[in-house]
Amino acid sequence: MNAAFLAPAITLFNEDGTLDLTSQERLYNNLIENGIDGILVEGSSSEFFALNMEQRREMAKFAIEKVAHRVKLIIGTSSMVADEIIAFSNYVLDAGADAVMILPPYYFHFGPEALLQYYDRLAKEIHGNIYIYNFPDNTGYTIPPETVVQLALMHPNIVGLKDTIGGMDHTRELIKLVKSRVPTFEIYSGFDDNFARNVISGGNGCIGALSNLVPEITSAWVRAFRENDLDGIAKGQQRIDRLMDLYAIRNPFLPVLKEAIKLRGIASSSAGTFPMPNATIEDDARILELLAKENLR
Template identity: 75%
Template sequence: MKAAYLTPAITMFHADGSLDLDSQKKLYENLIAQGMDGILVEGSSSEFFAMNMEQRRAMAKFAIDTIDHRVKLIVGTSSMVADEIISFSNYCLEQGADAVMILPPYYFHFDDEALLQYYDHLAGAIDGPIYIYNFPDNTGYTISPHTVVKLAKLHSNIVGMKDTISGMDHTRELIKVVKSELPDFEIYSGFDDNFAHNVLSGGDGCIGALSNVVPELCAAWVKAFRNNDLDGIAKGQQTINRLMDLYTVRSPFLPVLKEALKLRGIAASSSSTFPMPNATVEDDAQIRALFHREGIR
């Protein structure tokens, strides 16, 4: 059965806020070595929202050069300034990214007509593949399946969508409505525990942040699907269900995932962008207990 698992890669920082490219390279190399199908940089897990454009371009170029087409690379180019999105997207595509991913405008809520105009404008000016990024918890509203169909029919370079919603209702409707007309349009879930439901519903898989920490388990889950291994699929679901506890150690969860990566020898520190809180001693103890429970070293 067709299935793919991509990692929305975390961005590593030094305590002074500069990019920690040594740790970043370790992360990318581990994800590739462990068998992940692709990497998304500068998505929500990357803290793009707190990075200036100079940092974002540097991070994108480093990812493009380091990953070097060994796996699929998508760069998140979201911004509240359309001209910045277009310029940054074309830069990433020219440098060698496989695609870009773009959120709808946030802060204000926009209706279907406005979203149609928005992505129509961007897609007409961006010279390469685009994924729509639907994340209503952070934007305040959702993109309807019918708007997605209209956009994908208008622009052949709108090739897929990441749907970050905890339940499967909206994603299931997307799969039903969009793929009935455009079967090659890619639809990914944004929460790790929805991976199996997505694939079984006819979607393409998941772009989930737990794979930063346990890529070997996520890749094994994908392999189980490709081999029609029902026991392996069930084992993967149950393991990921338990590992979802990492997301609940603290909010926001990003410092926790970084601390987990530090414990696994990938990250030098759990430093994040201001005002993201640092992981605490108590967080560390919870992560260690969870790792011990699951036999993760």
């Protein structure tokens, strides 16, 4: 059974707030060497919302150069300004990115007609592949499956969607409705523990943040699906289910994920953007306990 697991790469910073490109390259290489199927840069795990456009272009250009077509590379180009999205998207596509991923407008809640107009304009002016990003916890509303069907039929360059929703109800409807009309349309879950359910339902897999920390586990899970290894599939589900406890240590979870990556020796610092809190000594204890239980160092 075909399946894919992509990593929504975190953005790593030095303690002074500058981009830590040395650790960033180490993260990309670790993901690729451990078999990840693709990398999303400047997605929701990246703190793109706290970067100015100059930093975002620098990060995108760096990722394109360092990933170097070894795996699929998607750049998140979300903004509240449509012209910025279009210009940034075309910049990264011209530089060598495989696709871009775009959230719907946030702050105000928009209905199906406005969303159709929004993505219709973007698709007409962006000369490359686009993934829609549905993340209702952060935008405040959900993109209806019927709207996604319309957009997929209207624009061949709208090629897929990441659905970051805790349950599978919405994702299941997307798979049923969209893939029945456009079978090549890619549908990924955004929570790691939904990977198996997504694939079994006919989706394409997951773009989940735990892969930053344990790409060897998520890649083994993918291999189990491709080899029809039921025991391997179950083992992957159970390990990820246990590691999902990392998300519950702190809200927002990014400081915990960054600290865990630092503790595994991938990043030099777990610094984030203001006002993102830092992980605490108590957080470290819980992280180390979880890693030890999974024999991860």
